[in-house]
Amino acid sequence: MTETLLQTTVVGSYPQPDWLVDRALLMKGVPRTRLHELWRVQEPYLQQGQDDATLLAIRDMERAGIDIITDGEMRRESYSNHFATALDGVDNESPAEIVNNRGQKTVVPRVVGKIRRTRPVEVRDMQFLRANTGKAAKITLPGPFTMGQQVHDEFYKDAEAMCMDYAAAVNEEAHELVKAGADVIQLDEPWLRNNPDEAQRYAVKVINRALQGIPVPTVVHLCFGYAAVVTGLKPTGYSFLPQLSDTIAQQISIESAQPKIDLGVLKDLAPKKIMLGVIDLSDPEAETPQKVAERIRAGLKYLSPDKLLPAPDCGMKYLPRATAFGKLKALADGAAIVRGELA
Numbered sequence: 001m002t003e004t005l006l007q008t009t010v011v012g013s014y015p016q017p018d019w020l021v022d023r024a025l026l027m028k029g030v031p032r033t034r035l036h037e038l039w040r041v042q043e044p045y046l047q048q049g050q051d052d053a054t055l056l057a058i059r060d061m062e063r064a065g066i067d068i069i070t071d072g073e074m075r076r077e078s079y080s081n082h083f084a085t086a087l088d089g090v091d092n093e094s095p096a097e098i099v100n101n102r103g104q105k106t107v108v109p110r111v112v113g114k115i116r117r118t119r120p121v122e123v124r125d126m127q128f129l130r131a132n133t134g135k136a137a138k139i140t141l142p143g144p145f146t147m148g149q150q151v152h153d154e155f156y157k158d159a160e161a162m163c164m165d166y167a168a169a170v171n172e173e174a175h176e177l178v179k180a181g182a183d184v185i186q187l188d189e190p191w192l193r194n195n196p197d198e199a200q201r202y203a204v205k206v207i208n209r210a211l212q213g214i215p216v217p218t219v220v221h222l223c224f225g226y227a228a229v230v231t232g233l234k235p236t237g238y239s240f241l242p243q244l245s246d247t248i249a250q251q252i253s254i255e256s257a258q259p260k261i262d263l264g265v266l267k268d269l270a271p272k273k274i275m276l277g278v279i280d281l282s283d284p285e286a287e288t289p290q291k292v293a294e295r296i297r298a299g300l301k302y303l304s305p306d307k308l309l310p311a312p313d314c315g316m317k318y319l320p321r322a323t324a325f326g327k328l329k330a331l332a333d334g335a336a337i338v339r340g341e342l343a
Helices: 043-064 123-131 144-149 159-179 196-210 242-246 263-269 289-300 321-342
Strands: 088-099 105-116 136-142 184-188 218-222 251-254 273-279 308-312
Touching: 043 123, 043 321, 105 159, 123 136, 123 159, 136 159, 144 159, 144 196, 159 184, 159 196, 196 242, 242 263, 263 273, 263 289, 273 289, 273 321, 289 308, 289 321, 308 321
Parallel strands: 136 184, 184 218, 218 251, 251 273, 273 308
Antiparallel strands: 088 105
8 A cells, every 4th residue: 555645744732722721821931841830620630631632632633634643732831841841850840040042031940960761751642642543643752952952951061961861761752652652753853943053063963862763753843933932034944954864863844834944955855754834823814725735836846745744834732723723624635635636
């Protein structure tokens, strides 16, 4: 049986229901430490509520016609803190405050000991997803480089050594996620473009360590940030992208619909498959299938159909649910249009 061309997928997150999270609090930023007050459901019933929300996300992705789905990350306060704060060596109770190059202050965990994974973090999430869909299923993990950029290091004093330990923890989790039924493993590494000089020194090394020995397709996702958080014009090019051709990941996921990057950069990533962002999450309206098809055709000028996976630019966490579903339906329908042209 031949593999479907132009398989559609999602980057990871889907909107959490308003009965599950405080959306006003969610919109204030992307938490690095735990944000327990985000949840509207009390602790004794929280897991049940998250499970119910996950079923809603799964069914929406199935109804929309997406080929490779996720659990929508319903159990996560952010894409990274769910896993990053569950590791040994991280002090989340007495966090530090760091200031970025734009003068913005962020509360982050402190690294006070050796980073180690001492228990499964997302394995039950993957088991639940696998038990509730017959679709191909992907699960995401924060990448080791990005996690190393989101903490205050008081132990290693060596960013590369710290990130290598993050990579080992990610790798242990990823192997267990495959055993739990994951068809695809994705690393989210948006901070590669925030600190390209440091990324140049060791990012490929730590990504390869995180993906070492994983027997299913692997993806590295990078973007310019959530449209709801990063307002205004986004860059039109990545400061760290061709280097990812040296990773062992089979797929690279990039944002292109909103920032309108020059797709000529895709030539630098041969022979990788590309998860190409063709859904603009800054647009409050759902694209038409014809607009999505047009964006896919633009990608096909540089990629063969078997190497392009149409996707949203980034996670859909911050969108209204009706908007997110409309965009996913347009994604599936737009891919079907182009698939029909290739037949």
